[in-house]
Amino acid sequence: xxxxxxxxxxxxxxxxxxxxxxxxxxxxxxxxxxxxxxxxxxxxxxxxxxxxxxxxxxxxxxxxxxxxxxxxxxxxxxxxxxxxxxxxxxxxxxxxxxxxxxxxxxxxxxxxxxxxxxxxxxxxxxxxxxxxxxxxxxxxxxxxxxxxxxxxxxxxxxxxxxxxxxxxxxxxxxxxxxxxxxxxxxxxxxxxxxxxxxxxxxxxxxxxxxxxxxxxxxxxxxxxxxxxxxxxxxxxxxxxxxxxxxxxxxxxxxxxxxxxxxxxxxxxxxxxxxxxxxxxxxxxxxxxxxxxxxxxxxxxxxxxxxxxxxxxxxxxxxxxxxxxxxxxxxxxxxxxxxxxxxxxxxxxxxxxxxxxxxxxxxxxxxxxxxxxxxxxxxxxxxxxxxxxxxxxxxxxxxxxxxxxxxxxxxxxxxxxxxxxxxxxxxxxxxxxxxxxxxxxxxxxxxxxxxxxxxxxxxxxxxxxxxxxxxxxxxxxxx
Numbered sequence: 287x288x289x290x291x292x293x294x295x296x297x298x299x300x301x302x303x304x305x306x307x308x309x310x311x312x313x314x315x316x317x318x319x320x321x322x323x324x325x326x327x328x329x330x331x332x333x334x335x336x337x338x339x340x341x342x343x344x345x346x347x348x349x350x351x352x353x354x355x356x357x358x359x360x361x362x363x364x365x366x367x368x369x370x371x372x373x374x375x376x377x378x379x380x381x382x383x384x385x386x387x388x389x390x391x392x393x394x395x396x397x398x399x400x401x402x403x404x405x406x407x408x409x410x411x412x413x414x415x416x417x418x419x420x421x422x423x424x425x426x427x428x429x430x431x432x433x434x435x436x437x438x439x440x441x442x443x444x445x446x447x448x449x450x451x452x453x454x455x456x457x458x459x460x461x462x463x464x465x466x467x468x469x470x471x472x473x474x475x476x477x478x479x480x481x482x483x484x485x486x487x488x489x490x491x492x493x494x495x496x497x498x499x500x501x502x503x504x505x506x507x508x509x510x511x512x513x514x515x516x517x518x519x520x521x522x523x524x525x526x527x528x529x530x531x532x533x534x535x536x537x538x539x540x541x542x543x544x545x546x547x548x549x550x551x552x553x554x555x556x557x558x559x560x561x562x563x564x565x566x567x568x569x570x571x572x573x574x575x576x577x578x579x580x581x582x583x584x585x586x587x588x589x590x591x592x593x594x595x596x597x598x599x600x601x602x603x604x605x606x607x608x609x610x611x612x613x614x615x616x617x618x619x620x621x622x623x624x625x626x627x628x629x630x631x632x633x634x635x636x637x638x639x640x641x642x643x644x645x646x647x648x649x650x651x652x653x654x655x656x657x658x659x660x661x662x663x664x665x666x667x668x669x670x671x672x673x674x675x676x677x678x679x680x681x682x683x684x685x686x687x688x689x690x691x692x693x694x695x696x697x698x699x700x701x702x703x704x705x706x707x708x709x710x711x712x713x714x715x716x717x718x719x720x721x722x723x724x725x726x727x728x729x730x731x732x733x734x735x736x737x738x739x740x741x742x743x744x745x746x747x748x749x750x751x752x753x754x755x756x757x758x759x760x761x762x763x764x
Contacts, residue, residue: 292340292343292344292347295336295339295340295343296340298332298336299333299336299337299340302329302332302333302336303333303409305329306326306329306330306333307409309322309325309326330450333446334446334447334450334462337446337447338447338464341376341378341379344376345376345379345382348376348382377400377403377404377407377441378400378404378441378442378444378445378446378447380397380438380441380442380471383396383397383400391432393433393434394430394432394433394434394437395434396434397434397437397438397441398426398430398434398437400437400441401426401434401436401437401440401441401444402423402426404440404441404444405419405422405423405426405440405444406419408444408482408483409483410483410489411483411484411568411572413489418483418489421488421489422440422482422488422489425488425507425719426440428506428507429506429507429508429509429719430509431509435509436507436509436719439479439482439719439720440482440488442468442471442479443479443480443481443482443485444481444482444483445468447464447465447468448465448468448469448481449481449483450465451465451466451468451469452469452478452480452481452567453567453568455469455478455725456560456566456567456570456723456725456743457560457561457566457567458557458560458725458727458741478722478723478724478725479720479721479722480571480721480722480723480745484568484571484572484575485571485720485721486574486575486578486579486721486747487507487717487718487719487720487721487747487749488719488720497579497580497582497583497586497691497692497693498634498689498690498691499582499583499586499587499595499634499691499710499713499715499751500582500715501689502632502634502687502689502710503586503710503711503713503714503715503751504710504711504712504713504714504715504754505714505715505717506714506715506716506717507716507717507718507719508546508716508717508718508719509718509719510718511545511546511718511748512543512544512545512546512716512750513543513544513545513546513714513716513750514541514543515541515542515543515544515714515754542714542752542754542755543752544592544593544714544715544716544750544751544752545716545750546716546717546718546748546749546750547591547592547748547749547750548746548747548748549578549581549582549746549747549748549749550744550745550746551574551577551578551743551744551745551746552742552743552744552745553570553573553574553742553743553744553745554729554740554741554742555570555740555741555742555743556739556740556741557739557740557741558739560741570743571723574721574723574743574745578721578747582749583691583692583693584692584693585693585751586693586715586751587634587691587692587693587694588693588694588695589751592749592750592751592752593750593751593752593753594693594751595634595706595708595710595713595753595759596694596703596706596761598713598752598753598756598759599706599708599753599756599758599759599760599761600756600761601622601756601757601759601760601761602703602760602761602763603615603618603619603622603760603761603762603763604763605762605763605764606618608700608764609698609699609700609764610698610764611639611642611643611698611704611764613646615762616643616646616683616684617684619705619707619760619762620684620686620707622760623707623708623758623759623760624757624758627708627709627712627755627757627758627759628709629709630709630710630711631686631707631708631709632686632687632688632689632707632708632709632710633683633686633687633688633689633705633706633707634688634689634691634694634705634706634710635688635689635690635691635694635704635705635706635762636690636691636692636694636695636696636704637690637692637696638696638698639694639696639698639704639705640683640688640690642698643683643688686707694706698764699764700764701763701764702763702764703761703762703763703764704762704763704764705761705762706759706760706761706762707759707760707762708758708759708760709755709758709759712753712754712755712758712759713751713752713753713754713758713759714751714752714753714754715749715750715751716749716750716751717748717749718747718748718749720747721745721746721747722745722746722747723743723744723745724743724744724745725741725742725743725744726741726742726743726744727741728740728741729741729742
């Protein structure tokens with residue numbers, strides 16, 4: 287029987303992937319029945335075998351083609367470095383990346399090109415493919431450095447062998463030699479990076495339902511510990527009389543910085559769940575993503591490290607009647623914000639506070655015009671706002687977008703800061719790209735040194751936030 291060609295094997299891989307997606311869709315959110323479970327395992331084994339063979343054949347093809355080019359180069363007397371274009375099976379093979387003394391950034395370009403091709407080929411369980419690809423490509427464009435370190439991470443953690451090995455690692459199952467080899471490249475710190483298709487620091491899967499800050503703040507992805515920036519109150523210009531000395535209008539520069547702090551999540555589970563739930567690893571990754579969003583919703587609002595907006599925005603407007611919200615206070619807050627920051631301003635408050643603002647209009651504009659408190663689009667820094675039922679509650683208050691944030695207190699008593707108005711491009715969120723997970727194989731009972739039939743995942747990532755220009759915000763103090 288004739289061996290299958292590369293094209294036939296790749297066609298079979300597409301058939302397998304389509305069937306796996308069909309099974310996953312049919313039994314979404316539930317365990318597979320025994321016959322489907324058996325089919326799933328059989329298809330996954332065949333998929334790995336076919337992919338390994340395709341990768342090896344493509345690698346051999348590339349090596350033969352490279353030898354042919356070298357031979358042609360020697361015969362023509364040419365002496366220069368060339369980069370061989372990789373086949374689809376070789377995009378994850380970092381040993382094929384060439385470094386040239388004549389082009390020190392050529393390797394980084396190759397890494398990025400391969401990373402973009404890997405993104406195009408990937409399947410994203412937590413969101414639609416087009417949205418996920420756009421998010422990952424945006425992060426890659428902003429966060430990759432001149433050595434291609436983020437591209438390298440995407441290629442390492444997106445490698446099908448890595449994804450397969452990581453899934454086994456999360457279940458405590460043995461890995462093949464090829465999976466072990468690929469995974470060993472990312473375990474220097476003791477944990478394994480989450481495949482980028484599931485990594486919330488890369489695919490940015492939060493929908494902002496309880497955490498609007500990523501929608502309106504300035505978000506930067508970094509590969510270092512601390513983001514360093516420069517800010518200024520601006521230049522003051524003047525009209526001068528004829529032949530008089532111009533004033534010194536030089537800017538006063540500040541150097542704000544935002545450091546990425548470590549956040550962690552510990553997820554215990556029974557051995558039975560790890561054995562019986564085929565999609566357990568992916569479900570845990572999405573649960574960690576949700577926990578990350580909940581934590582950050584609180585931290586970006588009132589945290590100290592990372593610094594929240596309520597903590598860092600020190601410009602305060604005190605309620606005219608302490609402990610009570612009045613319509614006049616809303617106008618006072620807007621009047622206190624400098625004009626240079628007003629054009630891109632947004633309000634952030636708890637939903638309770640925003641609903642309180644809505645109750646001011648009792649006579650068709652007697653206190654606050656009803657059209658300025660409607661659900662819809664205002665003039666501030668956000669995009670299209672949601673309806674009351676779509677999970678992204680949005681208002682326009684005095685014409686500026688207003689966002690509900692669960693992290694800001696909804697207790698309307700004296701001494702509480704209950705709302706912020708400001709230019710959120712001056713509130714920075716710095717994400718250090720990459721979330722890692724360590725597998726704890728046995729949980730011991732608290733009363734003795736004996737295992738209790740449980741395992742756990744220890745996940746960690748790093749992010750920071752902070753106000754860059756305090757004058758860009760005004761907080762409302764009751």
